[in-house]
Amino acid sequence: MAGTYEQxxxxxxxxxxxxxxxxxxxxALVEALENxxxxxxxxxxNYALAEHVASQSGIEPAMPAVPDYIETSVLVxxxxxxxxxxxxxxxxxxxxxxxxxxxxxxxxxxxxVAGGVWRVLATGNGMTNxxxxxxxxxxxxxxxxxxxxxxxxxxxxxxxxxxFDVVIAADELCTACTEYKxxxxxxxxxxxxxxxxxxxxxxxxxxxxxxxxxxxFGAGAVAGxxxxxxxxxxxxxxxxxxxxxxxSARGIGAKLTFGKDLKRLQSGLQxxxxxxxxxxxxxxxxxxxxxxxxxxxxxxxxxxxxxxKPGSTGNNDSMRIMDPSARYPNGYVxxxxxxxxxIDLNGKPGPQSSTHIPIEPDGSFAVPKGW
Numbered sequence: 481m482a483g484t485y486e487q488x489x490x491x492x493x494x495x496x497x498x499x500x501x502x503x504x505x506x507x508a509l510v511e512a513l514e515n516x517x518x519x520x521x522x523x524x525x526n527y528a529l530a531e532h533v534a535s536q537s538g539i540e541p542a543m544p545a546v547p548d549y550i551e552t553s554v555l556v557x558x559x560x561x562x563x564x565x566x567x568x569x570x571x572x573x574x575x576x577x578x579x580x581x582x583x584x585x586x587x588x589x590x591x592x593v594a595g596g597v598w599r600v601l602a603t604g605n606g607m608t609n610x611x612x613x614x615x616x617x618x619x620x621x622x623x624x625x626x627x628x629x630x631x632x633x634x635x636x637x638x639x640x641x642x643x644f645d646v647v648i649a650a651d652e653l654c655t656a657c658t659e660y661k662x663x664x665x666x667x668x669x670x671x672x673x674x675x676x677x678x679x680x681x682x683x684x685x686x687x688x689x690x691x692x693x694x695x696x697f698g699a700g701a702v703a704g705x706x707x708x709x710x711x712x713x714x715x716x717x718x719x720x721x722x723x724x725x726x727x728s729a730r731g732i733g734a735k736l737t738f739g740k741d742l743k744r745l746q747s748g749l750q751x752x753x754x755x756x757x758x759x760x761x762x763x764x765x766x767x768x769x770x771x772x773x774x775x776x777x778x779x780x781x782x783x784x785x786x787x788x789k790p791g792s793t794g795n796n797d798s799m800r801i802m803d804p805s806a807r808y809p810n811g812y813v814x815x816x817x818x819x820x821x822x823i824d825l826n827g828k829p830g831p832q833s834s835t836h837i838p839i840e841p842d843g844s845f846a847v848p849k850g851w
Contacts, residue, residue, distance in 0.1 A: 481590030482660070483563040483693070485582035487733030492561035494736030495656060501742035502649055503555050508745070509642055511783075512752040513614075516635060518807040519755050521546050523628060546807060563587060568671070568719075569696045573708075575678075578716020581723060583671075584664060584732070589692035591661035598654035602647055611643035635752055642745055649740045656736055663730045668695050670722055678715040682708060756809065769847045770799060784811070795820035801839075810839040815848050823848050 482492035521544055528541040567583030570576045576583070601607055618636035621629050668690045675697045679686035687698035727733060770787045777786050784802035792798065795816040804811045814835055815823050822835035827849040829835075839845045 481562070481587045481594060482560040483567070483584055483586035484561065484565045485563075485567070485584055487727055488563070488584060488586050489561045490733045491660060491736060492559065495560045495653070496557075498649070498653065498736065498738050498742070499557055499560075501746070502646070502653065503557070505642075505649070505742040505746045505749075506646060508749045508753065509639070509646060512642075512749040513639060515753050515755060515805055515807075516639065518546060518805065520632070522756065523632075563693050567694050569694060569698075571696075571698045571700065573697075573699055573712060575697065575712050575716055575719070578713050579720045579723070580716065581720055583694075583719075583723065584667060584726075585693050586660065586664045587693040588661045588664050591657045591664070595654050595657035595661065598650050598657060602651035602654055607643075607647050607650070611640045611647065614643060615640040635755075638748075639752065642749060645740050645742075645745055649738065649742055652738045652740065656738075660732070663726070663732060667723070667726045670726070671695055671719060674715060674719055674722060678711060681711045681715075756805070767801070769845075769851060774799075795822075808836065808838050810841055810843075812836045812838050813845045815851055823851075825849065827851065 482488040482495065525541065525543050532538060532540055563585040565585060566576075567585035568576055568579070614636055618633050618640070621632050621636075672688055672690060672695065675686065675688050675695070678697075679688070679699060682699060684699050686700075687696070689696050767787075771789065774787045774789050777788070778784075779786055779800060779802065784800055787799045787801070789797035797818050798816045798820075800814040800816075802808070802811050802814070814837065817823050817829070821829040822832070824830035824834040825837065825846055825848050837845050837848075
């Protein structure tokens with residue numbers, strides 16, 4: 481959507497880097513929120529059990545059920561750079577050659593769509609309310625007394641601040657796309673007026689139109705007289721100057737700068753993501769339950785490995801060995817059949833609650849029937 485010309489590609493480079501950081505940051509947030517939910521469930525159970533033991537009364541509390549585990553993966557958006565390679569179609573009269581520099585070919589329609597997506601993320605209730613909800617959760621511990629309560633309050637407020645930063649980052653990306661789209665629109669409006677003047681000087685009725693990524697100048701058959709050549713040369717220079725002025729005034733090509741350091745946000749959440757997690761025992765070679773010939777690749781979220789039958793796609797015929805979490809302190813394993821369905825210990829497709837198979841402290845784990 482940014483175009484193929486040099487300045488558009490430079491804009492795309494800064495945009496792509498920040499978008500990649502955004503997706504990685506959101507992924508880290510999802511993992512941190514989920515892991516901290518598990519930590520709170522476990523902490524609540526520990527307190528209830530300790531109180532039961534101390535009082536020696538009532539029924540021993542049971543460990544509360546926890547929601548299904550979310551398997552996160554980092555999305556990879558398409559690169560922003562690209563375009564038709566021609567920002568002006570001149571009907572073969574040689575105007576583009578006289579301009580002598582690339583005419584910006586960014587796609588305003590795609591920029592508008594991208595800006596709209598970022599606007600939804602920045603203003604939608606799902607994002608804006610989440611930060612407030614987490615902060616409200618922190619306030620629920622105001623009247624609770626315990627050695628860990630202060631840490632809970634601080635952790636939840638750290639998560640709330642990180643969520644707010646992500647909302648601001650989405651707004652920054654929306655602004656970047658919207659401003660670039662408007663800049664391209666202004667340039668093409670100016671070029672349209674220049675082409676109208678050229679058509680008048682050539683004494684032709686020209687078909688001029690502005691598309692999402694280029695502008696056309698359909699002048700038809702123009703006699704190759706000296707006056708025509710002079711006009712085309714003159715307007716080639718005028719258009720070139722207009723583009724250079726636009727690039728300078730709009731700062732197109734300067735590296736985009738954003739206010740939020742999403743790389744730092746991601747690293748700052750690592751502590752919360754790791755709370756309650758142990759270290760998965762190191763594997764030597766492939767586990768005995770991996771069929772011969774299967775190959776290993778890192779999990780998309782970087783927190784485990786996937787063994788899969790060569791030639792299979794998606795989750796078909798695969799096995800995931802995932803890193804520890806608060807819920808699975810030694811990690812867990814998940815087996816998928818030839819249809820890409822996760823299976824339980826009976827070898828039947830099932831929900832996450834029965835298809836996440838815990839790894840034992842010694843690194844062993846159960847294997848579904850028939851695997």
